[in-house]
Amino acid sequence: xxSLIHVLSAYNNKQELQVIIDIPxxxxxxxxxxxxxxxxxxxxxxxxxxxxxxxxxSVPQTLAEDDDPIDxxxxxxxxxxxxxxxxVRPIGVLYTEDxxxxxxKIICVPTKKIDPRFAEIEKYQDLGQHRLDxxxxxxxxxxxxxxxxxxxxxIGSFDSKERAEELIQEAMKRYKTHK
Numbered sequence: 001x002x003s004l005i006h007v008l009s010a011y012n013n014k015q016e017l018q019v020i021i022d023i024p025x026x027x028x029x030x031x032x033x034x035x036x037x038x039x040x041x042x043x044x045x046x047x048x049x050x051x052x053x054x055x056x057x058s059v060p061q062t063l064a065e066d067d068d069p070i071d072x073x074x075x076x077x078x079x080x081x082x083x084x085x086x087x088v089r090p091i092g093v094l095y096t097e098d099x100x101x102x103x104x105k106i107i108c109v110p111t112k113k114i115d116p117r118f119a120e121i122e123k124y125q126d127l128g129q130h131r132l133d134x135x136x137x138x139x140x141x142x143x144x145x146x147x148x149x150x151x152x153x154x155i156g157s158f159d160s161k162e163r164a165e166e167l168i169q170e171a172m173k174r175y176k177t178h179k
Contacts, residue, residue, distance in 0.1 A: 003035045005069055008060040008085065010172055016087040016111050017168065019072045021057040024079035031082045033058065033069075040082040047145040053134050055080055059106070062171035063178055066100040070171040073135065074108045075127065077117050087111045090164040092124025095156030096139050099149045105139070106164045124158050132158065 004020060012018055022031045022040065028051045032043040055076050058069035074088055088108035096103050107127075109118035121127065136155050143149040 003033075003038045004083075004085075005033060005035050005058070005060045010059050010061050010168065012087060014087075017059065017090055017108065019057045019059055019074060019086055019088050019108065021055045021074065021080050021084040021086060022082055023052050023056040024081060024084075025053065025055055025076060026051050026079050028052075033083075046142055048142060050138070050142060053131075053138055055086075057086075059168060059171065061175050062168060063175040064104070064171050065102045065174075066098075068100075069175075070106060070168060071103060072106045072108050074110065075118065075121075075131070076110060077115055087114060089118075090168065091121060091126070091161045093159045093164040093167060094124075094135060094139070095159065097152070097154040097156070098143075099152040104167055105135075106168065107135075107158075123161055 008018055010018060020033060022033055028046045030043045030046060031040050034041045055074040057072050057074065059072060060069065062070040064070040074086065080086065088110055090106050090108050092107040094105045094107060096105060107124050109121045112119045124132065140153055140155050143153060
């Protein structure tokens with residue numbers, strides 16, 4: 001059986017970005033998609049008393065600079081489940097770097113059909129300053145007690161949805177080259 005990350009395309013026939021959710025909102029468990037066995041694995045429990053304030057996953061058929069599928073943060077009304085495939089709209093990117101290297105986070109919201117509550121969210125700034133500060137704080141602190149990783153975390157700036165789309169396109173090309 002071929003892995004979902006290789007079978008599912010980055011965009012569906014409506015040109016909507018498709019993502020695979022690894023970690024639902026509110027979870028302190030860090031799940032990762034196991035490409036070899038096509039399943040969700042518990043990678044670890046967060047070492048700090050905090051939970052993911054958003055859905056966290058990746059875009060299929062992409063390869064980021066850290067040699068993993070490009071990461072996504074998805075704001076939703078309710079938590080989903082690990083392995084959920086969702087159609088989303090990119091609205092920006094947060095640049096981060098960790099022990100594995102450059103690791104941008106594509107910021108998304110569900111398509112209007114999936115959740116009309118996000119219909120007016122067009123760019124990352126529409127999320128509000130509190131959510132943006134919370135996202136930056138989460139990625140800075142969620143590895144706080146993992147000293148060998150924490151010291152290497154760099155949280156950069158936010159960028160536009162156009163830049164997010166460019167990063168996705170670059171990651172799709174990288175995937176095709178390394179396939």
